[in-house]
Amino acid sequence: MLRAVLSSAIRTATRFTNTCPVVVPTMRALSYKMSNPLPSSNSTLLSKISTVSGQQINTSVVTALTLFQHQPSRSLTKFSLNKGKRKSVRAVLKRFKRLDWGIWIRTHTGRNKKMFKKSKELRRRLRQHIFTNSTQSYLLDKMVTSFWRRPKHYIDDPYAPYHKRDEFFATKSKTFKV
Template identity: 35%
Template sequence: MLARVAESCRLLQPSATLAATTSSRSIARIPVWERHIRFDPAEGRKRPSQDVLDRFKRLNNGMWIRAVPGWHKQRYFKDDKWQETSVYYETCTKDECQMLDRMMTPFWLRRKHYPDDPYKAYHVRHDVKSPRVDDKGKFLRERPKVLLEDSVADVYFRDR
């Protein structure tokens, strides 16, 4: 009796593991760090998030800007200083820029050149190395590489 139960369990085991490995991913099972994935089944490729395109603007240096939250809500309640500064744009942080880049397709990450672009003065940043892209679109290192002679490297590093 016990041998028969063990044999039936052994026969069921491969099909159980097969069912576990071929389970489909539903929206509830997608982890938090992958929620940026938007897939278009008709075209078979990733599609950009329309919310990001509506609310943010990507500059050619890799930074994203956005409007001040609530700048158009109940403006008659706000004081003059707030009314003046609320029409300014805010820059996103480095982590926010990386997150927004992940939500876009390569088309939207390319440089865009528009006639009479109101953001033309902001596409190139001077004396700031934080966006990691220079005026030619090349990625910059955050910390320059240090090249040492072999004798100095042997004294201070044990990687060889």
């Protein structure tokens, strides 16, 4: 029912105003946490919609339209509601991988987009992974629990040769006698 009300409000807005139409994403966007206040230009647009159409728009429709203007929040849960434990940020676990010596790696952004335009050298470079810097690694370590910071052992792990970094003192696994 809410979708029908929203679509009728959007049709009214695009029919009676000279401004650009209101673009409403899918209904899934309502489930995100919202933090930013409504910009003043959108509130004037909503007031134009209600006065031009000759009837007042339901307040639930107005609040639903204002909710679509915000970015989703990917904040860290420090205390869960059930057990009071810290939770990992799921977006970090999807986008990054932690190597055993503490660095996080990620893929290039947009590496699978418009491949027909990219040269052979660029496509080869985009298949490679990127290291995060120390500030980013420290931040990502804080965003996940200690379970994800511990070394993981997988069968036929493609990252197995990269989990060791013995050429540096801080990350070497064996002690050498001097």
